[in-house]
Amino acid sequence: xxxxxxxxxxxxxxxxxxxxxxxxxxSLWARYTSTSPIIVALYALTLGLVFGAIIIIVTTPAVLDxxxxxxxxxxxxxxxxxxxxxxxxxxxxAIFTGSVIDPQGFWHSLxxxxxxxxxxxxxxxTLTYATPLLIVSxxxxxxxxxxxxxxxxxxxxxxxxxxxxxxxxxxxxxxxIHLPMALVGGILGGMLCAAVPGLLKAYTGAHxxxxxxxxxxxxxxxxxxxxxxxxxxxxxxxxxxxxxxxxSAILAPLFGTKSxxxxxxxxxxxxxxxxxxxxxxxxxxxxxxxxxxxxxxxAARASGISAKSVIVIVFLIxxxxxxxAGFVQVASTTHYIDGGFLxxxxxxGFTAITVALxxxxxxxxxxxxxxxxxxxxxxxxNMQAATGIPLDLATVIQSAVVLFVATPILVKEIFHLRGxxxxxxxxxxxxxxxx
Amino acid sequence: MQLELRGITKRFGSLTANDHISLTVEPGQIHSLxxxxxxxxxxxxxxxxxxxxxxxxxxxxDGVVTPIHDSGDAVRRxxxxxxxxxxxxxxxxxxxxxxxxxxxxKSLDRIDYKRATQEIRELSHRFKLDVDPEATLExxxxxIQQRVEIIKALSHDAELLILDEPTAVLTPQEIEALxxxxxxxAAAGKSILFITHKLKEVKEIADVxxxxxxxKVVGTAEPTMSEGExxxxxxxxxxxxxxEKTAYDPGETVxxxxxxxxxxxxxxxxxxxxxxxxxxxxxxxxxxxxxNGQTEFVEAIVGMRRVxxxxxxxxxxxxxxxxxxxxxxxxxxxxxxxxxxxxxVLSMSVADNLVLNTPRRAPFAKCGTRNFAAINANAERxxxxxxxxxxxxxxxxxxxxxxxxxxxxxxRELSRPLEFLVASQPTRGLDVGSIEYVHRxxxxxxxxxxxxxxxxxxxxxxxALGDRIAVMYEGKISGVVEPSISRESIGxxxxxSSMAAAGV
Numbered sequence: 001x002x003x004x005x006x007x008x009x010x011x012x013x014x015x016x017x018x019x020x021x022x023x024x025x026x027s028l029w030a031r032y033t034s035t036s037p038i039i040v041a042l043y044a045l046t047l048g049l050v051f052g053a054i055i056i057i058v059t060t061p062a063v064l065d066x067x068x069x070x071x072x073x074x075x076x077x078x079x080x081x082x083x084x085x086x087x088x089x090x091x092x093x094a095i096f097t098g099s100v101i102d103p104q105g106f107w108h109s110l111x112x113x114x115x116x117x118x119x120x121x122x123x124x125x126t127l128t129y130a131t132p133l134l135i136v137s138x139x140x141x142x143x144x145x146x147x148x149x150x151x152x153x154x155x156x157x158x159x160x161x162x163x164x165x166x167x168x169x170x171x172x173x174x175x176x177i178h179l180p181m182a183l184v185g186g187i188l189g190g191m192l193c194a195a196v197p198g199l200l201k202a203y204t205g206a207h208x209x210x211x212x213x214x215x216x217x218x219x220x221x222x223x224x225x226x227x228x229x230x231x232x233x234x235x236x237x238x239x240x241x242x243x244x245x246x247x248s249a250i251l252a253p254l255f256g257t258k259s260x261x262x263x264x265x266x267x268x269x270x271x272x273x274x275x276x277x278x279x280x281x282x283x284x285x286x287x288x289x290x291x292x293x294x295x296x297x298x299a300a301r302a303s304g305i306s307a308k309s310v311i312v313i314v315f316l317i318x319x320x321x322x323x324x325a326g327f328v329q330v331a332s333t334t335h336y337i338d339g340g341f342l343x344x345x346x347x348x349g350f351t352a353i354t355v356a357l358x359x360x361x362x363x364x365x366x367x368x369x370x371x372x373x374x375x376x377x378x379x380x381x382n383m384q385a386a387t388g389i390p391l392d393l394a395t396v397i398q399s400a401v402v403l404f405v406a407t408p409i410l411v412k413e414i415f416h417l418r419g420x421x422x423x424x425x426x427x428x429x430x431x432x433x434x435x
Numbered sequence: 436m437q438l439e440l441r442g443i444t445k446r447f448g449s450l451t452a453n454d455h456i457s458l459t460v461e462p463g464q465i466h467s468l469x470x471x472x473x474x475x476x477x478x479x480x481x482x483x484x485x486x487x488x489x490x491x492x493x494x495x496x497d498g499v500v501t502p503i504h505d506s507g508d509a510v511r512r513x514x515x516x517x518x519x520x521x522x523x524x525x526x527x528x529x530x531x532x533x534x535x536x537x538x539x540x541k542s543l544d545r546i547d548y549k550r551a552t553q554e555i556r557e558l559s560h561r562f563k564l565d566v567d568p569e570a571t572l573e574x575x576x577x578x579i580q581q582r583v584e585i586i587k588a589l590s591h592d593a594e595l596l597i598l599d600e601p602t603a604v605l606t607p608q609e610i611e612a613l614x615x616x617x618x619x620x621a622a623a624g625k626s627i628l629f630i631t632h633k634l635k636e637v638k639e640i641a642d643v644x645x646x647x648x649x650x651k652v653v654g655t656a657e658p659t660m661s662e663g664e665x666x667x668x669x670x671x672x673x674x675x676x677x678x679e680k681t682a683y684d685p686g687e688t689v690x691x692x693x694x695x696x697x698x699x700x701x702x703x704x705x706x707x708x709x710x711x712x713x714x715x716x717x718x719x720x721x722x723x724x725x726x727n728g729q730t731e732f733v734e735a736i737v738g739m740r741r742v743x744x745x746x747x748x749x750x751x752x753x754x755x756x757x758x759x760x761x762x763x764x765x766x767x768x769x770x771x772x773x774x775x776x777x778x779x780v781l782s783m784s785v786a787d788n789l790v791l792n793t794p795r796r797a798p799f800a801k802c803g804t805r806n807f808a809a810i811n812a813n814a815e816r817x818x819x820x821x822x823x824x825x826x827x828x829x830x831x832x833x834x835x836x837x838x839x840x841x842x843x844x845x846x847r848e849l850s851r852p853l854e855f856l857v858a859s860q861p862t863r864g865l866d867v868g869s870i871e872y873v874h875r876x877x878x879x880x881x882x883x884x885x886x887x888x889x890x891x892x893x894x895x896x897x898x899a900l901g902d903r904i905a906v907m908y909e910g911k912i913s914g915v916v917e918p919s920i921s922r923e924s925i926g927x928x929x930x931x932s933s934m935a936a937a938g939v
Contacts, residue, residue, distance in 0.1 A: 285800045292791065295780045302739060302769065302777040303792035304760030 037360050041405055043415050045372070048401035053088040055396055056389060063087050091389050098382020099126045099375035117260045122378065124261040130374035131266040132157070132329040137352040137370050138277045139321030141361035145281060146314045147294035152197060152212025153322040154349025155219030156190040158342050160323020161330050162226050163189025165242060165337050168249030168327075170231070178248040183269070183327060190323015191316045193219060198315025202308040208315075216349075224339050240339030251331040264332035273321060277363040280317070290314060322349060345395075354402045373398055436497060436513055436594035436626055437462055438483075443492035445478050449836070452478040454650040455492065460595065465617060465627045467641035469634075471669055471725050471892055475650035476630045477519075480597050483628075484516045485509040515588025516597040521580055525573035530555060532572055533587045558589050562619050578609030585616065595626040602636055614640050632669070632724060634662045634930050663926035663937075666724065667894065679875075681882045683902045686715030689886035690736075690855050695745035697728070697735040705731035707910035708745070713855070713886045718877065720901025720918075721890040723929055728910035729890045730772055733859045736888070737769045738762035739777075749854055763792050766854030770844055770861050772890075778844045781833035785825050786814035788832045789847050796851070813850075821846035822872070838869025845876050856880060856887035862896060874899055894922060 057063050066083035069076035097103075099122050109119040136153050143150040150156075164186030173181060197211035226232045227242045234241045251264040281287040293300040293310045301307060325348065330337055342348060355373050359365030380394025438460040445453040452475045460466040470476045481487040483494065485503040493500050496512055503509050509516070523532045530552050539547045555568040564582045572580060581601060588596055598617075602610045617627055617640060631637060637644055637658065644656040646668045653668055690713045697706035705728040713719045723729060734740035736747055738757040747755045754765050762769075771777035779788050790799050790810055798809040814828035823842045825835055832840055841861070848856065858877065862870040877900060881887060889900050897904045898918050905915045906928035914934040916925065927937035 279804070283805055284803050285794045285805055286803060288787070288794045288805060292780050292783070295782050296776070298773075298776045299778060299780050299791065302737075302759060302771055304758070304763045306758070306760065 037365070041358065041365075041368075041401075044401050044404035047404045047414065048397045049092065051400040052393055052397040053084075053092075055393060056088050056091055057084050060087050060389065087387070090387050091383050091393070094383035094386040095376065095379030095394070097379075098122050098386075099379030120261055122382070124263040125378045126371065126374045127263040127267055128332060129378050130370045131264070131270045131332060132325040133348045133351060133355060133374060134270045134325075134367060134370040135273050135328060136322045136325035136348055137355040137359065137366045138273055138363055139318040139325070140349075140352045141356035141359060141363070141366050142277060142281065142290070142321075143314055143318040144356055144361045145294050146290040146310060147297065148201075148311065148314055148318075149209045150194065150197075150212055150315065150318045150322075151209055151353065152194065152215045152219075152349070153318070153352050154342055154347045155212070155216035156193040156319040156322035157326030157329070157349045158219045158223050159193040159326070160186040160190035160320075161326030161337055161341060162223060162232075162242070163192075163323065164327025165245060165330050166232060168245040168331065169243035169336075172246065173248060175248040178246065179251070179331075182245070182249040182331065183324060186323045186327025187320040188323070190319040190321065190326065192319075193323070194315040194319020195312070198312045198319075201315070202311040220343070223337070223341060227337060227339050234336065242337040244336040245331060249331065250335055251328065262333065266328045266332040269324070269328055273324070274363045274367055277321075281363065286313070322352075325349075354398065358402050358405055372401075437495075438514075438595050438626060438628075439495040439498070440479075440483065441493050441495065443479060443482055443489045443494075445475075445482055445487060445489050452650050453482065453489070456647065456650075456652050457492075458645045458652065458655075460626045460628055462594075462626055463621050463624045464642045465621050465629055465640055467637045467644045468628060468630045468647065469632065469637055469644055469656075469665065469669060470647040471632055474647050474669075476647060477599060478650075479647075480516070480599055480628070480630060483509070484514060484597065510591050510593075513592060513594035514597065515585075515591060515593025515595070517581065517584040517588060517599065517601060519600045521584055523572055523580060523583060527572055528568070529566055529570050529572060529575075529583050529586075530568045532583055533568075533590055535587075537591065554590060555586055558586050562589070562616060562623065564616060576609070578605050578612060581605070581609075581613070582616070585620075593625070595628065596620065597628045597630070599630045600632075601629070602631065602633060610636065632726065634665050634669075634724075637665065638662065661927075662930035663923050663932075666926040666929045667922050669724070680878055683717065685717045685902070686884060688712045688714050689750055690888065691746075691748040692736070693746045693748075695732070695735060695747065696743040697731045697740055698743055699728075699731050704743075705910050706735065709907075709910070709912050710745075711888075711905060711912065711915070713888055715886050716881060716884045717902040718881045718887050718889055718900045720897035720904045721888065721907055722894060722897040722901075722904050722925060723892065723907035725892045727907050729859070729892075729907055732907070733769075733772065733857055733888075733890055736762075736857055737767055766852060768848035768851070768853040768856040768858075770841075770848055770856070770858035772859035772863075774841055774844055779832050779840060782831055784829045785818065785823065785832055785835070785843060786810055786828040788843050789814050789817055789850075791847065793847075793851055817846040817850055820850075821876070838865045838872075841865060841869060841873060845873055849876060849880055853885065856885065857890075858887065859890045860892065861889060862891075862893070870896075894925065897925075 063084050066076070066080040070080055101119065101123060105115065105119040108114070109116050136157055140150050140153050164182045167185035168178065168182035171178070171181070193215065194212075197206070197208050197215060200206040200211055201208045224240060227240045232242050234243055251266045251269070253259060253261060254263050254265060254267065255261050281291065289300070289305045289310055292303065293305055293307060297307060300310075326342065329342070329348070340346070351373060355369045356366055358372070359367070359369035376394045376398050380391045383389055383393070384391045439458075441457050443453050443456045444451065456475070456479055458466070458468075468476050468479070478487065482489045483503070485505045485508050488504070494503055495501065501512060503512065503514075506516075524535065527535070530548055533555055534546065534551045539550050541547045552568045555566065558564065559566045559568070564586060566579060566582050566586060572583065575583070585596065601613060605613060614636075617629070621627055629637075629641065641658050644658060644665070646653045646656055646665070648669060656665060656668060692709060692711045695706055695709045696704060699705035707728070709732060711719065721729060721732070731740055735742050738759040738761060742756050745755070746753060749765055749767070752765070754762065754767070757765065775781060780791065787810075790813065794800060794805065798806055799813070800806055811828060817823065818825060818828055821842050823835070823846060824839045832843060835843070845861070856877070861877065862873050865873065874896075877887060877889065881902075889896070891897050891900075901918050903915055904918055904920075904925065906913050906925060908929060908931045913931060914928045914937065916928070924937045928934070
């Protein structure tokens with residue numbers, strides 16, 4: 001604790017000894033052993049990678065064979081270690097080069113000025129993947145901070161995607177108005193879908209987890225109906241494919257179509273969302289109401305905050321962001337929706353729950369968490385192609401990281417961290433108003 | 436079974452919930468543990484039942500020191516507990532509930548319901564409990580559910596039964612029946628430890644009464660003692676705080692309450708036709724044993740509970756059934772009874788808590804955006820003015836001591852423009868220094884010519900603060916008296932006597 005911070009305390013409650021300003025190494029050490037959320041997250045990532053390495057070792061036949069050798073003769077141990085290290089190294093190298101940058105290609109481009117698009121493709125892919133994930137996760141995080149579980153973000157994203165695509169593919173307008181209209185259409189679609197659980201929760205006490213979870217299925221059914229019925233189905237198609245966006249309603253590539261990089265103006269939208277969420281949660285009186293409600297519903301009520309309106313507003317915001325994410329996904333990648341939109345591994349609305357957890361429901365934390373998750377997913381594909389280790393390992397690492405973040409006590413034990421558990425405890429309020 | 440507690444001490448951090456408590460329960464005796472809510476009764480029972488381990492002291496059963504490590508231990512030693520909130524499964528039958536956790540089995544691990552049912556019938560008959568073993572629990576009235584708990588304890592051969600506030604949930608008829616059951620259990624040689632804060636019941640049933648207050652045994656009383664004497668023992672007279680007051684010079688009526696009727700969470704009438712006038716420049720203290728409708732009364736005034744009938748008027752404006760927001764905006768200050776639940780957000784900073792109910796008021800916000808310069812300046816000023824001991828205005832309120840947490844609430848409420856102050860148990864659980872500080876703040880507020888209503892279960896506090904004292908009993912005001920009246924008279928009013936009977 002710095003000296004300035006304690007000056008306010010009266011003598012009898014001040015710490016008995018005032019430690020001198022710590023030397024640089026001591027302050028660095030204090031940093032590494034503190035329990036600040038960032039430090040814990042980094043340690044959790046490390047543990048996740050270690051856990052992934054163990055999985056690689058026990059599932060890759062070549063590595064296992066090398067280990068089996070040591071039962072026959074001891075001196076095979078260095079070889080076994082070497083093989084393990086090589087395999088794990090290759091896998092993680094593939095994840096890194098596939099999601100961030102390939103150092104060799106980067107050096108080549110830097111020295112010769114050639115082949116930049118190829119060099120930047122991994123980064124572009126990661127950003128493309130991260131953009132809608134970030135937007136939907138921020139929405140889920142805002143709900144979490146208010147003590148509300150929006151498990152239906154995926155369905156809201158589906159409806160938002162459909163609504164935005166309807167505006168973007170069935171109406172003709174000039175770009176400067178068409179794209180904003182389509183984005184607003186996505187937001188409204190998500191809001192509409194989230195308003196139902198919000199209103200049910202506020203006015204009847206229906207539990208939002210059940211309602212939002214079940215609503216996902218309703219939205220899938222609606223999606224299939226939409227892409228298979230006349231006005232929205234791609235003209236001349238028999239399959240489950242919707243109409244394609246007009247060029248005036250797409251999020252164009254940031255560096256132009258010729259660059260070949262997919263990263264789009266969606267990142268600008270995502271940046272605006274992070275800024276909005278930061279203002280909402282940290283700066284606005286409305287967000288203060290949200291946080292008070294999330295931390296202590298009784299005190300919120302006594303302080304004149306209406307739980308009903310907070311619930312409805314939070315669901316509208318959370319659903320609106322999910323809907324926006326759904327449309328950004330369409331407008332920055334495929335430009336059309338099919339029956340498999342956001343299903344299975346592509347269900348960013350579900351990934352968003354873990355991303356929000358990892359980012360501690362704070363906009364900036366979620367920004368980093370979604371970049372990490374995007375990098376692992378995108379890099380995982382490259383790993384699968386390069387080493388044959390299945391893509392699912394990326395999911396395993398993602399899950400392990402979240403698991404370790406969610407159990408700070410474990411991480412603290414492993415790394416001998418100190419400090420108040422409060423700073424590191426991942427707290428999701430499960431308060432349910434009244435009911 | 437003879438049970439003796441010797442010097443039981445249990446601390447939670449800086450709070451001593453039980454402070455060297457000693458008592459002895461003889462076989463066949465109904466021993467009553469009398470004390471207010473928060474006096475430490477439940478803590479003591481949890482220690483006895485092995486749910487908490489004592490920091491000091493020992494438990495003797497039939498003269499032998501017997502440590503009790505967990506509730507299973509307690510059950511094996513013959514101690515049974517009937518919790519205030521029943522530990523039963525609503526959709527199970529009586530039999531299933533009774534055998535739960537200790538199922539008698541026959542071959543192949545099948546539960547022997549036949550035997551269990553038979554046992555329950557016998558117990559039910561022997562102690563006149565009148566319970567049908569095959570009934571489903573949720574279809575039974577509360578009084579019968581409680582008997583299921585008693586049967587459950589008896590089926591484990593309990594020799595000592597702890598009844599934790601058993602009458603709190605019962606109707607008068609059910610209470611009568613419970614008393615009968617307790618007598619028949621005692622007659623059969625079972626010891627009963629009966630925890631309550633209701634004087635009448637204690638007088639009716641107890642053989643011996645131990646009064647505890649603030650975690651300490653205040654004394655042993657005979658059931659022949661008057662209710663007034665018992666009440667003053669319970670509420671105590673040890674703290675003696677006096678506050679400088681200007682002469683009592685009441686002005687016009689500020690808050691007018693007429694025929695107020697309020698129901699509690701269970702839908703029972705908790706406040707039953709209360710009428711009070713509070714004038715400018717006066718503190719009206721509402722005294723009474725906790726649980727006589729004070730909580731509901733205050734919640735109704737500040738808009739947190741629906742008013743069933745009657746009116747509340749603030750300076751001529753009807754404020755009945757406002758929302759909490761409207762009540763705040765009308766200028767009602769509220770120091771809530773449970774400060775950590777209703778008054779503070781523990782994880783948030785001192786600065787945030789100091790604007791908890793005024794986040795949108797100028798200058799704390801502009802166009803929906805919070806103005807941190809103003810919020811922090813406000814916090815610095817209040818921390819200084821109200822002597823809130825904190826390392827920083829950004830420290831979470833949870834890091835403050837109870838007294839300083841309460842100062843945060845007092846500072847917040849008294850620093851905004853108020854028409855009237857309602858304070859509920861404003862000094863509960865505080866150390867003497869903080870009590871004095873909070874008292875001084877309330878009196879200074881009164882000296883500036885404002886009206887306030889202070890609900891307290893501490894008689895000393897009522898005397899120290901009140902210009903007039905209203906005594907509440909079973910949802911009614913049993914009398915409004917001057918603070919010059921004797922403690923014995925107030926004690927009688929608190930026990931439900933009429934003004935005339937109390938000699939006022």
